[in-house]
Amino acid sequence: MSTTAFGERALNEIVEDILARGDAAESAGLEVKSELDLTKRGLGIAKAAKFILGAANRDIAVAQQFYGGRAIMVIGVAKDQAPGVAPGVEPHQLGDRLRGYFADAEPPWDLLRIPARDIPGNEILFLIVEPPQPGDPIRVCSKDFQPADSADRKHALVDGGIYVRDKSQTRTANSADIKRLANRAAATTTAEPTIDVSTTRPLLVTDESADDGRERWIEIQEVAYRRTRPAKPRKREVYAPYVPPSDKHRYRPIDDVIADGIDNVNQNWPDALDYFTQGLGGGNSVTIEVSEFIKSPELILTIPDAQAYWYEEATADGIKKALPLLVVPDEDDLVASLIRTTTYFPPAPSAPPELDLEIDYNDDGALILTCTPPSLRPGTPWVSEELAIYIESTTPGPREVDATWTLTGEGLGFVQGTTTLSVHTESPSLQESVANAIEIFAQGLDSDPGDDNPLTAIGE
Structure with a gap:
């Protein structure tokens, strides 16, 4: 007992x-x-x-x-x-x-x-x-x-x-x-090394949904489009992203074009949000430091109420392709300062690197990061591939979150511990970053800000 x-x-x-x-x-x-x-x-x-x-x-x-x-x-x-x-x-x-x-x-x-x-x-x-x-x-x-x-x-x-x-x-x-079970029975815990688990950057915050950003993006495009067209159609209006050849020369009322365009934005919005999710706020990595050599380790880090995505830096060109269009311009002067692409192709999702980190979730919705480096060596921290890690939270978000980890390895047995991860409460949430990006493009910026990363004002 x-x-x-x-x-x-x-x-x-x-x-x-x-x-x-x-x-x-x-x-x-x-x-x-x-x-x-x-x-x-x-x-x-x-x-x-x-x-x-x-x-x-x-x-x-x-x-x-x-x-x-x-x-x-x-x-x-x-x-x-x-x-x-x-x-x-x-x-x-x-x-x-x-x-x-x-x-x-x-x-x-x-x-x-x-x-x-x-x-x-x-x-x-x-x-x-x-x-x-x-x-x-x-x-x-x-x-x-x-x-x-x-x-x-x-x-x-x-x-x-x-x-x-x-x-x-x-x-x-x-x-x-x-x-x-046989390996477990033979395991010992007589020589536990010192182990430190952390992340290279604070975790980001995501709050509720990005529907406000989607509605704002539709509003911006609709206003700009209506300014370029008379109340009655005078030439063809083409619906994005694709119209069969038999329909390309039809004259269509503006409201019909916009209604179809709204459907297109709604349908493709999740792809756009995925692009923002994986690319804003900077990459983050799991780091493991040990005091003794460990062969064939497996460390499982559990972060409650969190999400993770493979990080790939968002760019101005990428955002232009990611934000779905209300209509495809059929003339160079159609909303030219706002929409600078001729069609919409959702950005191809990044293939997860075939490396030593796996993303999963347990039944309680906690993020499970399984790290399997070939070995861990004292004095040489192991750093995982970059992720975008978000904490689900309402504003104001927590300043830190407690995570748990377990570590097994050849001859090590089983070691467990906790780590406190900081949360980047000063940076915009995911939804704020999306809204900022939309407003920047709404201003009709034709050139990037004078920075190596044109999205500094959006995601940092």
């Missing part, structure tokens, strides 16, 4: 999430049971034993993404209802019923409870398995269980079986799982 660092407030937050999302709340760290009989040996005890075994055999780095490494089975809650279960399950009695399924020292677990929401006197139970650690043995089932009902066969247990939990289910281990 262990003392689990969970208070009633944290347990109630888990219940609220299940009430809102039901089984969709399940993950590698959470299993939901609307009911489960733990008062006697049988199917309920077998399900609990399988969960404990699978949770104890989880990948250490995966486990750290949930509840500080713990796994929780919640009993007595479902979507929109929390009836709980009848009281009467005590930890020592539950331990007696479970013990036969554990081959060696049982995995550390605990049982907590809070009052049920819907039925007075009932309880919501929380079966909590402690985080797996380097050096832990492979948790092997030591008892057969065959459900009486054929519909429950998926819950069978086999003496000598190895079970693991990943994503939202507990399953039989495969060869890769067994190799990982």
Whole structure:
């Protein structure tokens, strides 16, 4: 047994999430049971034993993404209802019923409870398995269980079986799982190096949507276009980005051209926003510094409420191509000071570099950056490829954010820690940068500012 660092407030937050999302709340760290009989040996005890075994055999780095490494089975809650279960399950009695399924020292677990929401006197139970650690043995089932009902066969247990939990289910281990568990059992943490994880620049801020910028861009183009055309069409009006040959010589009312152009801007706006996202605010890299040599490391950095994109510097020409046109000019003098391109081609997305950094997100929406350099050497910081990293925040944004990291490596075992990353609250948010860029182009600038980077006034 262990003392689990969970208070009633944290347990109630888990219940609220299940009430809102039901089984969709399940993950590698959470299993939901609307009911489960733990008062006697049988199917309920077998399900609990399988969960404990699978949770104890989880990948250490995966486990750290949930509840500080713990796994929780919640009993007595479902979507929109929390009836709980009848009281009467005590930890020592539950331990007696479970013990036969554990081959060696049982995995550390605990049982907590809070009052049920819907039925007075009932309880919501929380079966909590402690985080797996380097050096832990492979948790092997030591008892057969065959459900009486054929519909429950998926819950069978086999003496000598190895079970693991990943994503939202507990399953039989495969060869890769067994190799990982064997490496974990052989790992030690006797010589932990000093490790520092940081980013080269403060994180950027993105707030809500960029719809205001899109509407402003449409307004600017429409005003400029109407100035160049009479109320009634006198020559062809061509809709961007492409019109079939049979339609190219049609005379069209201005309002119709503009309506089609608005559809074009709306359709292509996400591509334009992607260009701004990856290119404004400067590139940012993950840096890792260590005090001892580490071979074949894997560092997983988890940043809550964040997004990341491969960085590619935005340029004036790139913005001109990225902002979708309301209409394609058919004469040189048509909005010439504003729209300086003859057609709209969304900028090709940059191919992610095939290097040692991977971008992903967990079930809670946190950013997961997996860094896999060939090695880490003392005195030589490792610096990743450049990213644009944004924190999702309303104004005013936070000045810093706490991130967690885990590191494994050949002969190292498992090391974990936290790092505080600063947030660039003085720079414009992504949406402000988009708005600034649009206003600059609205002024009809025909030449770049006298700077190596013409977007200094926009994104910095």
